[in-house]
Amino acid sequence: MHGLPSGDGAAFDWKDVLVVIICVLLSAFFSGSETALTAASHARMHTLEKEGDKRAGAVNRLLRQRNRMIAALLLGSTLVNIGGSAFTTSVLTVVAGENGAVYATILMTVLLLVFAEVLPKTLAINHPDAMSLRVARFITPFVSIFGPLLAAVEWIVRSVLKLAGVEIGHGRTMISPYEELKGAVDILHEEGEVERSARDMFGGVLDLQVLHVADVMIHRTKMRTIDADLPPVQIVREVLSSPFTRMPLWRDRPDNFVGVLHSKDLLRALDAAGGDASKIDIDDVMNAPWFVPEATTLEDQLEAFLKRKTHFALVVDEYGEVMGLVTLEDILEEIVGDIRDEHDLAVQGVRPQPDGSVLIDGAVPVRDLNRVMAWSLPDEEATTIAGLVIHEAGAIPEAGQVFTYHGFRFEVMRKIRNRVTALRVTPQEAIEG
Known part of the structure; x- marks a missing residue:
C-alpha cells in the first residue's frame, strides 16, 4: 500500500481522504436538496408541469410524498455523515495516534457545518425553484429504491407520535x-x-368570500331618498340634482321603501309626456325594491347582481329593517379601489396633514382607509374608523380624548350626540419623528 508511514507502522491512505471528501459533498447534496424541495413554489412547479416541463413533474411527485422524500434525504445524509466521520477518524488515528478521534470530531464538525449544512442550504433557500428542478431527477430514484425501508420508518414515526397524542396532518389546518x-x-x-x-x-x-354586504353598504343615515308622494315635478328636480342614477322611494314614513327610481326610466317617461313632468305617474315608472340580508357575502351578492342584471339592492337586518343600500360599484371597489366619475362627490373624508397626521371622518370605512393610506388597522371588529375607536375604548369617547392603539394615536376631534364624526389619526412613526 502506498502512503505515508505512521509512528506505529500503519500507512496513510489517500483513498480514505477522497472518501471523506465524497461523503461531505454527498451530505451537502442531500442537505441542499431537502431545503430546496421543501421551499420550492408549488404554484410555479404546477405551472411548469402544465407547460410540459418533466423536471417540474418530478418535483411535484416528490412533494406529493413529502414525508417519504424527507425521510429519504435524511437517510442519505445520515449515512454519508456517519461514513465520512468513520473514515476521518481512521485517517487521523493513523496520523495522530489515539488523539485522532478528537481531531476527527473537530474537523468533521467544521466540514459538515460549513460545507454540508450552511453553504448548500443558503444556496438552496435563495434559489429553491431552480435547484429543485436540477436535483429532482437524482432524488426520485433514491426515494424509489429505499421506498420499503422508508415506509417502515414512516410507520414507526406515526406510531410513536400517535402514542404521544399527535395526529399527523392535523396541524395543516391552522390557517385557511x-x-x-x-x-x-x-x-x-x-x-x-x-x-x-x-x-x-x-x-x-x-x-369577497369573507366580507358581507353590511361591510360595504351605504348606511341608511347617508342614503339619499325621495318621498314617492311628492309632486312629480319635484321628484324630477330631486333626481336631476342627485349624483346617483338610482334613488330609493319611500311612502308614509322614511323607512317604508316602496320602489327604486332609475333616472333613465324617468327621462323616458318625461319624454313620453312631452316634457310635462306633472303628467308622469311615478308608480308606473319606479321598479320594485330588492331587499337582501346584511349577512350575504359579497361573492354571493356579486353573483346575484349578475343573475338579476341589476346594480342596486336595499340591505335589511334580521328583523327586516332597512340598514342601508349596496350597489355593484360598492363590490367592485373592494377589488379595484375607489371608483369615481365626474358626478361623484369630491369629499373622501381623508385629509392628510403636513405634520404627518390625518383628519378622518368617523364614517370612513377602515378597509378604505387602509387601502388609501397603506395602513394595517384591524377591520374585523368594526367597519368604520369611529367604530374601531369605540370598540377599542369600550365606550363612546368624548371630544378631545386621545387613545393609542395598534401603533396609531387617535384623537377625537368632534362628536355629535352619540356619534364620533371626526378624528385625527397619527402613525407612531410620525409622532416619534
Missing part, C-alpha cells in the same frame, strides 16, 4: 387557504415582486 394566499401575496409585496395595487386587487378578490 384564503389566509395562505393573502400571506403569500403580502410577502411578495414586501420583497418588491408584487406592486401594492396588484396586492390590493388580489386581496380584494379573496375578501
Whole structure:
C-alpha cells in the first residue's frame, strides 16, 4: 500500500481522504436538496408541469410524498455523515495516534457545518425553484429504491407520535387557504415582486368570500331618498340634482321603501309626456325594491347582481329593517379601489396633514382607509374608523380624548350626540419623528 508511514507502522491512505471528501459533498447534496424541495413554489412547479416541463413533474411527485422524500434525504445524509466521520477518524488515528478521534470530531464538525449544512442550504433557500428542478431527477430514484425501508420508518414515526397524542396532518389546518394566499401575496409585496395595487386587487378578490354586504353598504343615515308622494315635478328636480342614477322611494314614513327610481326610466317617461313632468305617474315608472340580508357575502351578492342584471339592492337586518343600500360599484371597489366619475362627490373624508397626521371622518370605512393610506388597522371588529375607536375604548369617547392603539394615536376631534364624526389619526412613526 502506498502512503505515508505512521509512528506505529500503519500507512496513510489517500483513498480514505477522497472518501471523506465524497461523503461531505454527498451530505451537502442531500442537505441542499431537502431545503430546496421543501421551499420550492408549488404554484410555479404546477405551472411548469402544465407547460410540459418533466423536471417540474418530478418535483411535484416528490412533494406529493413529502414525508417519504424527507425521510429519504435524511437517510442519505445520515449515512454519508456517519461514513465520512468513520473514515476521518481512521485517517487521523493513523496520523495522530489515539488523539485522532478528537481531531476527527473537530474537523468533521467544521466540514459538515460549513460545507454540508450552511453553504448548500443558503444556496438552496435563495434559489429553491431552480435547484429543485436540477436535483429532482437524482432524488426520485433514491426515494424509489429505499421506498420499503422508508415506509417502515414512516410507520414507526406515526406510531410513536400517535402514542404521544399527535395526529399527523392535523396541524395543516391552522390557517385557511384564503389566509395562505393573502400571506403569500403580502410577502411578495414586501420583497418588491408584487406592486401594492396588484396586492390590493388580489386581496380584494379573496375578501369577497369573507366580507358581507353590511361591510360595504351605504348606511341608511347617508342614503339619499325621495318621498314617492311628492309632486312629480319635484321628484324630477330631486333626481336631476342627485349624483346617483338610482334613488330609493319611500311612502308614509322614511323607512317604508316602496320602489327604486332609475333616472333613465324617468327621462323616458318625461319624454313620453312631452316634457310635462306633472303628467308622469311615478308608480308606473319606479321598479320594485330588492331587499337582501346584511349577512350575504359579497361573492354571493356579486353573483346575484349578475343573475338579476341589476346594480342596486336595499340591505335589511334580521328583523327586516332597512340598514342601508349596496350597489355593484360598492363590490367592485373592494377589488379595484375607489371608483369615481365626474358626478361623484369630491369629499373622501381623508385629509392628510403636513405634520404627518390625518383628519378622518368617523364614517370612513377602515378597509378604505387602509387601502388609501397603506395602513394595517384591524377591520374585523368594526367597519368604520369611529367604530374601531369605540370598540377599542369600550365606550363612546368624548371630544378631545386621545387613545393609542395598534401603533396609531387617535384623537377625537368632534362628536355629535352619540356619534364620533371626526378624528385625527397619527402613525407612531410620525409622532416619534
